[in-house]
Amino acid sequence: MTVTDPVSVLQTLVRCPSVTPEEGGALSALEVMLAPLGFAVERMTGHTDGTPDVENLYARLGTTxxxxxxxxxxxxxxxxNEASWRHPPFAAEIADGLLFGRGTVDMKGGIACFIAALARLLEQGRTLPGSVSLLITGDEEGPGIxxxxxxxxxxxxxxxxxxAALVGExxxxxxLGDMIKVGRRGSLTGRLMVTGTQGHVAYPHLADNPLRAMTAMLDxxxxxxxDHGTDLFPPSNLEVTSVDTGNTATNVIPESASATFNIRFNDLWSEETLKNELQARLNRAAMDEQLRPGRDPAxxxxxxxxxxxxxFLTRNERLSGSLAAAVEAVTGRRPKLSTTGGTxxxxxxxxxxPVVEFGLVGQTMHKVDEHVPVADLEKLTEIYSHFIERWFALADAR
Structure with missing residues (x-):
């Protein structure tokens, strides 16, 4: 393995079956790569009662x-189903200019390119006027605890x-070069429970179908x-993800119904104001008599x-500007500053x-035959190299 070659580094990492929450040898492989570059490498285990322990790695180069x-x-x-893969998910095979494997895109590829970028700068005798650290976790795809x-x-x-921080998602x-993430929407999940009165479907006057009220409330x-969004955020979005009564009979009005929903919200809302708005909407809907004429409030x-x-939204021109300039220098594309996607x-x-995010193209992440073009690994390594130099130059100028 050659640490200046992102393909070689990525193949080493992909061949470590580090499925959450297993370390799988990936952090040990990083430790072997980083120590010879001069990094002080430390491992720590995150622990919370009732959840799996997770190994994490912190490495720092420099002291100032x-x-x-x-x-x-x-x-x-x-x-x-590994049989569905054209190439084994942990073999890191290359075919037709593509490197296949679980984690190639999300996000061992970003890690490989950043390490290769640093290794090249060091090999060229560049001295960074400060410190670089890598904060690598084994719990991003899991509970995140x-x-x-x-x-x-x-x-x-x-x-x-x-x-400042760069996340390689x-x-x-x-x-490559389309988008830098400069923030993320918030995420809030709720469960609505409506209680009615169980009864025979042929005698609805003796029952109270909770799904009638539920329909009005979900509407x-x-x-x-x-809202209608802002300059850097799309409109907040609420999606119902499940509706259930637990009812297995076709001739019984259920006693209760539940619905789970998730909202991805922008910076027009706080947790408190969003919860208040949703509660107010449900309070009004509970009074709706359209489907429940003559009934008491639901x-x-x-x-x-x-x-x-x-x-959150990062407003730090030194960080986002130096990264955007590096992307444009390598790809010829000025990336869009965005807050789309999940958390x-x-x-x-x-x-x-301050934190921004920039990494590979995400079209195959979490899919069968996850893969990355080898050419993109080289380009991302160049982008990270330019970014590191630009950010430190701007920081040093201050």
Missing amino acids: GPHLMFAGHTDVVPPG NGTEKLLEWATSRGERWD PTNPDT ALMGEPL RFSLEWLGRVSPV SDARFIKDYC
Whole structure:
């Protein structure tokens, strides 16, 4: 393996079957790569009662500021039916200019390119006027409890501070150079429970079908747009993901009905204002008599599930500007600054320093035959090299 070659580094990482929450040898492989480059490498295990322990890695090159962090994860989603793959998911085989394997795109490829970029700069005798660190977790594809969040707390308790961070997630929708993520929408999940009265479908006057009220309530949640978006955020979006009564009989009106929904919200909302808005909509809908004429207001409860992922936006021209300039220098494309997509570990990092995301094209992530063009690995390595130099030059100029 040659650490200046992103293909070689990526093949080594892909051949480690690090399916969440297993380390699979991936962090050990990184330690072998980074130590000879001069990194001080440390491992820590995130622990929370009732959840699997997760191994994480922190490596730092340099002892002074300014301090640039690269963040990523070596854990991957399961490959599914391996017989459906044209090339074995952990073999890292190359065919027709494509490197196949689970994690090639999401996101061992980004890690490989960043390491290769640093190795090349060091091989050329470049001296960085500050420090670079790698914060690598094994829990991004899992619950996200024992990974980046715990690793940040651990590193901070040891005196680590960062001036900026780059997350190497696959951000480009179609072509390398399309998009930089400068923020993420928030995520909020709720469960609505409506209680009625069970009865025979032939005697509806003796029962109260909770699905009638549920229909009005779901219409209240989804019918009127939450907002129309902002310059950098798309409109907030609420999707119902399940509706259930637990009823197996066709001639019985159920006693209760539940619905689960998720909202991806922009910076027009906070957790508090969004919850208040949804509660108000449901309160009004409970009074709706269109499907329940003459009935008392519907009986319902609303439960919030899991942790809320906050919305955030990074406004740091030194960070996003130097990255955009590096992308354009290599690809000839000026990337769009975007906040689309799901959540990422950047939601934890933004509490410690400004953070942006840029990596490979994400079209095959989590799919059978996940793959990356070998040519894109070389281009991303060049982009990261340009970015590192530009960011430190701007930081040094200050």
